[in-house]
Amino acid sequence: xxxxxxxxxxxxxxxxxxxxxxxxxxxxxxxxxxxxxxxxxxxxxxxxxxxxxxxxxxxxxxxxxxxxxxxxxxxxxxxxxxxxxxxxxxxxxxxxxxxxxxxxxxxxxxxxxxxxxxxxxxxxxxxxxxxxxxxxxxxxxxxxxxxxxxxxxxxxxxxxxxxxxxxxxxxxxxxxxxxxxxxxxxxxxxxxxxxxxxxxxxxxxxxxxxxxxxxxxxxxxxxxxxxxxxxxxxxxxxxxxxxxxxxxxxxxxxxxxxxxxxxxxxxxxxxxxxxxxxxxxxxxxxxxxxxxxxxxxxxxxxxxxxxxxxxxxxxxxxxxxxxxxxxxxxxxxxxxxxxxxxxxxxxxxxxxxxxxxxxxxxxxxxxxxxxxxxxxxxxxxxxxxxxxxxxxxxxxxxxxxxxxxxxxxxxxxxxxxxxxxxxxxxxxxxxxxxxxxxxxxxxxxxxxxxxxxxxxxxx
Amino acid sequence: xxxxxxxxxxxxxxxxxxxxxxxxxxxxxxxxxxxxxxxxxxxxxxxxxxxxxxxxxxxxxxxxxxxxxxxxxxxxxxxxxxxxxxxxxxxxxxxxxxxxxxxxxxxxxxxxxxxxxxxxxxxxxxxxxxxxxxxxxxxxxxxxxxxxxxxxxxxxxxxxxxxxxxxxxxxxxxxxxxxxxxxxxxxxxxxxxxxxxxxxxxxxxxxxxxxxxxxxxxxxxxxxxxxxxxxxxxxxxxxxxxxxxxxxxxxxxxxxxxxxxxxxxxxxxxxxxxxxxxxxxxxxxxxxxxxxxxxxxxxxxxxxxxxxxxxxxxxxxxxxxxxxxxxxxxxxxxxxxxxxxxxxxxxxxxxxxxxxxxxxxxxxxxxxxxxxxxxxxxxxxxxxxxxxxxxxxxxxxxxxxxxxxxxxxxxxxxxxxxxxxxxxxxxxxxxxxxxxxxxxxxxxxxxxxxxxxxxxxxx
Numbered sequence: 024x025x026x027x028x029x030x031x032x033x034x035x036x037x038x039x040x041x042x043x044x045x046x047x048x049x050x051x052x053x054x055x056x057x058x059x060x061x062x063x064x065x066x067x068x069x070x071x072x073x074x075x076x077x078x079x080x081x082x083x084x085x086x087x088x089x090x091x092x093x094x095x096x097x098x099x100x101x102x103x104x105x106x107x108x109x110x111x112x113x114x115x116x117x118x119x120x121x122x123x124x125x126x127x128x129x130x131x132x133x134x135x136x137x138x139x140x141x142x143x144x145x146x147x148x149x150x151x152x153x154x155x156x157x158x159x160x161x162x163x164x165x166x167x168x169x170x171x172x173x174x175x176x177x178x179x180x181x182x183x184x185x186x187x188x189x190x191x192x193x194x195x196x197x198x199x200x201x202x203x204x205x206x207x208x209x210x211x212x213x214x215x216x217x218x219x220x221x222x223x224x225x226x227x228x229x230x231x232x233x234x235x236x237x238x239x240x241x242x243x244x245x246x247x248x249x250x251x252x253x254x255x256x257x258x259x260x261x262x263x264x265x266x267x268x269x270x271x272x273x274x275x276x277x278x279x280x281x282x283x284x285x286x287x288x289x290x291x292x293x294x295x296x297x298x299x300x301x302x303x304x305x306x307x308x309x310x311x312x313x314x315x316x317x318x319x320x321x322x323x324x325x326x327x328x329x330x331x332x333x334x335x336x337x338x339x340x341x342x343x344x345x346x347x348x349x350x351x352x353x354x355x356x357x358x359x360x361x362x363x364x365x366x367x368x369x370x371x372x373x374x375x376x377x378x379x380x381x382x383x384x385x386x387x388x389x390x391x392x393x394x395x396x397x398x399x400x401x402x403x404x405x406x407x408x409x410x411x412x413x414x415x416x417x418x419x420x421x422x423x424x425x426x427x428x429x430x431x432x433x434x435x436x437x438x439x440x441x442x443x444x445x446x447x448x449x450x451x452x453x454x455x456x457x458x459x460x461x462x463x464x465x466x467x468x469x470x471x472x473x474x475x476x477x478x479x480x481x482x
Numbered sequence: 483x484x485x486x487x488x489x490x491x492x493x494x495x496x497x498x499x500x501x502x503x504x505x506x507x508x509x510x511x512x513x514x515x516x517x518x519x520x521x522x523x524x525x526x527x528x529x530x531x532x533x534x535x536x537x538x539x540x541x542x543x544x545x546x547x548x549x550x551x552x553x554x555x556x557x558x559x560x561x562x563x564x565x566x567x568x569x570x571x572x573x574x575x576x577x578x579x580x581x582x583x584x585x586x587x588x589x590x591x592x593x594x595x596x597x598x599x600x601x602x603x604x605x606x607x608x609x610x611x612x613x614x615x616x617x618x619x620x621x622x623x624x625x626x627x628x629x630x631x632x633x634x635x636x637x638x639x640x641x642x643x644x645x646x647x648x649x650x651x652x653x654x655x656x657x658x659x660x661x662x663x664x665x666x667x668x669x670x671x672x673x674x675x676x677x678x679x680x681x682x683x684x685x686x687x688x689x690x691x692x693x694x695x696x697x698x699x700x701x702x703x704x705x706x707x708x709x710x711x712x713x714x715x716x717x718x719x720x721x722x723x724x725x726x727x728x729x730x731x732x733x734x735x736x737x738x739x740x741x742x743x744x745x746x747x748x749x750x751x752x753x754x755x756x757x758x759x760x761x762x763x764x765x766x767x768x769x770x771x772x773x774x775x776x777x778x779x780x781x782x783x784x785x786x787x788x789x790x791x792x793x794x795x796x797x798x799x800x801x802x803x804x805x806x807x808x809x810x811x812x813x814x815x816x817x818x819x820x821x822x823x824x825x826x827x828x829x830x831x832x833x834x835x836x837x838x839x840x841x842x843x844x845x846x847x848x849x850x851x852x853x854x855x856x857x858x859x860x861x862x863x864x865x866x867x868x869x870x871x872x873x874x875x876x877x878x879x880x881x882x883x884x885x886x887x888x889x890x891x892x893x894x895x896x897x898x899x900x901x902x903x904x905x906x907x908x909x910x911x912x913x914x915x916x917x918x919x920x921x922x923x924x925x926x927x928x929x930x931x932x933x934x935x936x937x938x939x940x941x
Contacts, residue, residue: 050796111798117694180796207700221699225797234761235576238911240680240882241666243812244782245773247766250807251720251785257710258717302693305836307706314704323703326710327800328791333808337509337639338684338845339570340810340883341786341911348709349792351799353702377764386797423699424799452697452800 027159028467035467036138036460038068039151040125042107043140049085049108049180058085058176061107065154065174066090072158074172082184085176089195092157093169099481100169101474102198102437104427105150105205106178109142110452117454127460132211132448137457144445144458149204150174152444152466160471167478171198175427178205181225181387182427189427189434199481200400201431202473204466206421206443211461213291214408214416216401217441221319222354222391223424224363225327228371229382230256230346236332237342246342247378250331253346256374256381260324260350264310267324267352269370275357279320287320288313290417300448319420323353349386353424360388360426389426392439399480400440407442407472411465423451442473486618487926494926495597495919497527498610499584501566502599508544508567508639517544517635520566524613524633525549531617533631541643544635548654551616552628558940559628560933561657561896563886564609564664565637568601569911576913586919591670591907596916603904603917608663609633611903611925619930626937630657634886637664640684640846641886648893658940659859660890661932663925665880665902670920672750673867673875675860676900680778681813681850682883683822684786687830688841689715689805695791696801705801706837709790712805715833715840719783719809723769726783726811728829734816738779746779747772749876759907778879782812808845812883819847819885848885851898858939859899866901866931870924882910901932 028035047061048054062079069077069090077090085108093100112122120126125140138148153172160166173196175185189196209215232249233242262268279287292315298306308317317323331346333339352367354360368383375381394401396418408416421441428439444466450456487494506520507513521538528536528549536549544567552559571581579585584599597607612631619625632655634644648655668674691708692701721727738746751774757765767776776782790805792798811826813819827842834840853860855877867875880900887898903925909915 050798111794113792113794223699223799225799227797232760232762235909235914236912237760238882239782239784239786239810240682240812240880241906241910242760242777243784243881244767244780245765245777245881246760246762247764248784250788251716254713254716254785254788255720257713261710261714301691301696301701301705303691303705303837305706306704307835307837308703318701318704321703323698325698325702325707325801326713326791327698327798327802328793329709329713329805330789330793332785332787333572334787334789334806335570335572338686338808338810339509339786339911340682340684342784343786346788347793349797351698351797353699376766378762378766421699422702422704423697447700450694451700452798453695455694 025468027162028464032464035155039148042147042151043125043142044123046123047108047176048111049177050111058108062086062088062176065107068154069172072154073161074157080188082188084184087185087188088172088174090172092166094166098168099478100171100198101477102171102173102196102201103153104201104203105153105174106146106176107150107174108176108179109147110145110179112141114454119455132446133459133461135461137459138463139455139457141456143456144449145451145456146178146205148458148463149443149445149466152204152463153470155467156470159467160474166474168474171196178425178427183387185427186430189430193435196435198437200477201437201439203425203439203441204443205425206423206441207445207447208443209290209417209419210446211459214412214414215290215419216404216408216416217421217443218396218418219393219420220391220428220441221422221424222358222360222389223351223426224354224360224367224388225351225386226364226367227349227384227386228347231344231380232378233344236344239340239342242342247376248342249379250343250346252376252379253331253348256371257326257348259374265308267322269367271366272322272363275359276322277356284316286418287315287420290419318422320355322355322358324350326350353422354391356391356393358391360390364388387426389424390429392428394438394440398438399477400438403473403477403480404440404442406476407469410472411469484927486621487923491923494614498607501606501610502584502601503582505582506567506635507570508636509570517567521545521547521635524566527613528631531613532620533616539647541647543643546644546647547631547633549631551625553625557627558937559630559657560936561630561632561655561660562612563660563662564612564633565605565635566609566633567635567638568606569604569638571600573913578914591905592918592920594920596918597922598914598916600915602915603908604910604915605637605664607917607922608902608904608925611663611922612929614926615929618926619933625933627933630655637884637886642846644886645889648889652894655894657896659936660896660898662884662898662900663902664884665882665900666904666906667902668749668876668878669905670918673871673873674749674878675863675867675875676880676902677855677877678852678879679850679887679900680881680883681817681819681848682810682885683813683819683826683847684810684845685823685826686808686843686845687806690803690839691837692803695803698799698801701801706835707801708838709802709805711835711838712790712807715830716785716807718833724767726781728826730825731781731822734818735781736815743775745877746774746879749878777881779814781814781817783809785809812881813850815850815852817850819849823847846885848883849888851887853897853899857897858936859897862932862936862939863899863901865935866928869931870928
């Protein structure tokens, strides 16, 4: 670890912990004041790190924190994107330590300790690496690129207002590449750079049978039960080979070449460890694809939530009036998230039997994305990782989505480099989310190497 | 209406309203004090009506209210069974008037007004008819049978402790027939007597996939989603003909003869009215049976409640760890409710894929039941209805369950006569449950006719 990091690591951690203590949950309006506090905190820390300007820019939703350090207009400019909002921590009772009271615990995967807190990996721990890396480069008198910081507060709820911010600030946001740390490496001794992200289409459906809850003795068997019907409709969304049956769903999926597939499969992966970590006996998915392919280069459909009827203590013999589900699909190039939403809407309504009425509503979504591997940004990322880890990083395709990445390309003409340092086992979006101390400090160490290599490649 | 009823109808209604105001919800322990109040109230009213003794008999659960009026041991004895507990009123927000503040409103089906309150029809309004009928017969100096009253407080939660009470009090409960008002007539101008009840088996299942909620981007497509799996398992419980696929489910179902089916189908029924009342475009059910047959003489399977994953506001991209459902089956003779529970348990576990773990637990249940139509009790019921309504009543088979009826036969050797005055449209177990004023007073008028005819037939 560099001397500067070593000398300042306790302060870095304390600052990060204070950041993590602010419950900046974007999905739930009761945390609105904490969203403001988190934005103000990171803005202060950006100024303290040495950026020339840092401001909180209001939007129709949560504000964007924007900061700049322009060294020399002749140098390349890196636009760092991240988010200061976090996922809800529910269910709280499944956390071993409070989600907003950061605690360091040692684990098998993180023998040197990991920071357990909501947002430690997704995304506050990772954006804070950038703030400290910039501080370090400035302290060393060695910032080889201009840097612009854009931290938003709505990534976990679909970045609804970031698009407007971007469109209204194209001049301000002019840069050469976007750098994002919101993804993972394969393992702490196996560095990797993600070359792609899946897209997302998130839908909500309701099924209504009779106009009121009914006595299941008086009416059961004679009237369609909307819960049973919803189950049948959901079950029909996959066929026996694990393929999604929504009409037209796969039309625009770009298949990878066998060579591309082989390259991705060459990365280390232990199926037994994977299953053991999740405590499952078997994996399953689309026929003809491996576990990793199913989680990265193939589109999916998952029910994220389902409810209907009586769900309390004991029993109630009701034939419910309504049933509901939240259903989302991960997409791959070249599927279009809005087109998929329309295809799902049409299909779901078409498969509804005449005994019920269905509604389909759309939540947020985003396009899939692939980084071009010939670009200076991608090469700089690979060189930085190799220098920091002492081995060539593996290119991987990520399963998650960062919907705004496609918008950045469309509005700013910029490619995004996915330069994350988390691990898939860090329990993002789950209870007991954590981020390795090793990962946090490694990121602070590696980010300046990206700046160095990028500046060199852009000469 | 008889003079006595006419002179006392306001008092009768006020007393019933006070009874309905007590929220005697057996399923929810927070209403425990109200259960006691309701038992004490009905006990007081039984004594006031003229029964010789009335006592509150404790059980391991809610108490039984037991009362007697022995006129002459040479006369036949009628044992009146009913329940003073009610269904939970949730969801409260769907009631147009408060569930425990009885309100009279006129409706299309009840142009003279109906009493809107939880328990007005199921079962307090109906048991109170018996209390007032006995009062009237005693005031007239004309009670032609002995009467024993057994009102329990656990019918809505499976009558768990009534069996013990019955077994411990066989001598005390000696009688010639059991009379129960907890069912319905076809319409206010079409009297009917139910000749059978369905049984009930109520199960709860859980499906567990990964050992924690997962990020649906990182893991979606590669790991079985327990919500999707539960939907598939539930969907598979019916085939394309609407038949239940649980192995062995139909083995003991006694088919009715065509003659019996024709007799039941002869009763008036308007499918268009039925659908319009529920605001559904189509009915559906087991192929080869009519709507009424599906709701009475055929067994069923319904999901009463389902939940799993994120069900709050907005979206959460989670691949849930667990999914749950409450599933119940209505049974017909000669299915055995405990055997069906075992068959369901075995079947559900057998169809679970290796990617998940399932649990199956049993809630309450009860046997199906048929009254023999050659009995004095049944004949007395038919004659009483004919005399009160001026037309022959139609024999019907009920869809609902009163689990204790089979236990009465087994332990006391007594048949039960299903002599109810409600309507299927009274929204039992639903918001806005109600009971027609006409029905309430007609019952008070008709019950003494049962006593008269029964005493005559038993001479």
